[in-house]
Amino acid sequence: MAGADEIARAELDALRVRGLLRSLEPLRTPPGAEIELRPGERLINFSSNDYLGLAGEARIAQALAEGARAWGAGAGASRLVCGDFLPEHDLELELAEFSSSEAALLFPSGYAANCGIVPAFAGPADLILSDALNHASIIDGCRLSRARVEVYPHADVGAVEQGLRAPARRRIVVTDAVFSMDGDRAPLRELFALCSAAGALLIVDEAHATGVIGPRGEGLAAEVGVAADVRMATLSKAFGVAGAYVASTRAVCDLLVNRARPLIFSTALPPALACAAQASLRILAGPEGDERRARLWSNVRRFAAGLKALGLPARVDSAIFPVLTGTPEGALTMAAHLRELGILAKPIRPPTVPQGTSRIRFALSAAHTGAHIEAALSALRAC
Ligand SMILES: Cc1ncc(COP(=O)(O)O)c(C=O)c1O
Known part of the structure; x- marks a missing residue:
């Protein structure tokens, strides 16, 4: 059998030949x-x-440095074990206020958040309708859930309407708000209307909309007046820091604390990063x-x-x-x-x-x- 190095070289050659x-x-x-x-x-x-030029902002770097001096470099454990620090809770309160939501919950990254959110709501008895151009982290979250996943043609509201007629224990529509590689906006109003009529859940990934679109940069759902069931936003893009959060109800956040495996089984965001994100939020929302x-x-x-x-x-x-x-x-x-x-x-x-x-x-x-x-x-x- 070929060794790992030999396999890797052959795979890399195949990618090189295809320009990939x-x-x-x-x-x-x-x-x-x-x-x-x-x-x-x-x-x-x-x-x-x-997007807002905050990644190199001195005031945020200063907050990170002060946070590290006060709270150390690492979280040391998952939030549920011994990695849950006050700055994370303080930031969650401010993020919930910023998002006009009952609660917010931090994740180590947007990728981790999507891999945790989707399986927390969907299992083998459920149906997920996922836009064809959704981000890889949503695709992976859908796969991890083991739900039936129907990928609908990009932004095709008619296909979603059709798809929602299928029977399932729960039906969930999941979409990027702004598509990461195309830059266009999801038809959130139409999707929300369909989900409301069908009793389906709407999960929206605001990674490229937060800080950029909507009042105070709250995102696309806020801009178009849509109350999505779950909104995920990253702290890594317009915020210029790292991490992500979910904005939703207290019960949704509590469920994620109990079910989202990337939150349960991965070391928490270092508390100093929460201090940096808080400094960024105060600039971004002001x-x-x-x-x-x-x-x-x-x-x-x-x-x-x-x-x-x-x-x-x-x-x-x-x-x-x-x-x-x-x-x-x-x-x-x-x-x-x-x-x-x-x-x-x-x-x-x-x-x-x-x-x-x-x-x-x-x-x-x-x-x-x-x-x-x-x-x-x-x-x-x-x-
Ligand atoms: C739409 C979307 N969702 C999620 C992510 C993942 O976020 P993060 O980089 O914080 O893991 C990205 C980008 O990387 C993204 O473009």
């Missing part, structure tokens, strides 16, 4: 709109989900957050207009803009060309996106200046 090999490349500078990858290679960064959102949306409008002028499709839905190349090789070539021109915009290939839809994904930030946006557009023109 991925590798890691360390950043040499703190997060921001301008970064350095290779020594001396300055790049304008369009590949982070740091007047400075509004100013940063205004700068972000002005960048979004400017970039969308520039893309349209280049004959490329663009909508003003979120901070995410895909530029489709179709093949993985096309995406790799375009990303390399952009990088030569000083623009970091990473190629996105299967399995992150469906076959035939490889792309360059541009993620805009409030930290980008007008000059950064123009540089990206002129690099795209040159491509």
Whole structure:
């Protein structure tokens, strides 16, 4: 039998041949709109989900440092064992207030949250309707639940209506609010109306909407006035920190404490990170957050207009803009060309996106200046 190293080499070769090999490349500078990858290679960064430019914010780093001094570096155990600290509870209270929900519950990451939420509500007797472009963490949560999963065509409300007619103990619709690789918005109002009529649950992943959309950056559900049963949001994107939370009722959060395996069987978020996220929340939900959102949306409008002028499709839905190349090789070539021109915009290939839809994904930030946006557009023109 082949050893692990031999298997790994063969698998990697197969990925390389298909243009799907991925590798890691360390950043040499703190997060921001301008970064350095290779020594001396300055790049304008369009590949982070740091939508409000908070990942490198000194006040948040300061809160992290003070939190670490007061509470130590690590949580030491899962929250249910001995890793549950006061800063986490304080943050949950503030997140619940921010989300206008009865309660909030922290998770170590958005990936962990989705892998915990879906199986907490769905089992083999249940039906989950999941959008075809949902994030991998939702897909994995659905798989872990062992429920019957019907993947409906992207944003197809008619298919959801049809799907909800099937009998099951519980029926659940789960969707990204803003789709991570396409940047479009889920039809939340229509999905909510269908779920309410059918007595089904609606679970919404607000990872790319929190901080960006809605009053005080509360997310898409708040923007469109939809009371989803469970909302998941990350602290890793617009918040610029790490971790995630669920906003819902007290009972839902209590159920997750009892059933969400990634919360039960994984070490808690370090308390210092909760201190950092609290500092971030106070910026994000306040007047400075509004100013940063205004700068972000002005960048979004400017970039969308520039893309349209280049004959490329663009909508003003979120901070995410895909530029489709179709093949993985096309995406790799375009990303390399952009990088030569000083623009970091990473190629996105299967399995992150469906076959035939490889792309360059541009993620805009409030930290980008007008000059950064123009540089990206002129690099795209040159491509
Ligand atoms: C829609 C969506 N949900 C969940 C996640 C996972 O969040 P995290 O990076 O905090 O694990 C991501 C991004 O990584 C995402 O794009």
